Amino acid sequence: MSQIQEDLLEVRSYYGNGVKQIILVTGDAFALPTRDLKGIGKLIASIFPRIDTISMYASIRNIKDKTDEELLALRALKLNDFNIGVDSGSEAALAFFDEGFPLHEAKEQLLRLKRLGCCYSINLMLGAGDRGKGLESARANALLANLVQSRLIFGSPLHVDRGSALGRLIQA
Secondary structure, rough: OOHHHHHHHHHHHHHHHOOOOEEEEEOHHHHHHHHHHHHHHHHHHHOOOOOEEEEEEEEEHHHHOHHHHHHHHHOOOOOEEEEEEOOOOOOOHHHHHOOOOOHHHHHHHHHHHHHOEEEEEEEEEEEEEEOOOOHHHHHHHHHHHHHHHHOOOEEEEEOOOOOHHHHHHHHH
């Protein structure tokens, strides 16, 4: 927590205490226990009293691990803007990439956030539907996006590391 405080004080030295949005970057901050996230939210509010939004990356698994009460408490502390890597609206693609959650679970958690009044954006990989299945993948992504109505949709190309299992599969 001391490192976070040090970083926030440095930001305040540049921008003053009128900052309205903070983005917690590097990793899945939402994986932290709720008590730690509450502490971070309170610390940010004490340094930046005009804070409106604290944004961070979140995963479907970590959203699922939080109760409705925890999500509402975090929202009250302005931790209320999540960037969620869903990656695909295709069940087959999620299974292939071993995302750790089935499509129905992603839908449930995203709709749960919406019901609780939490703001979120989703990340979808373009081209994650296998060779020759681009249109099918695009339709699956569109169905998911239309269902969950996130604030933003980030589309990213499929990234393949040379020598990775996926890279070898593509070369075959």
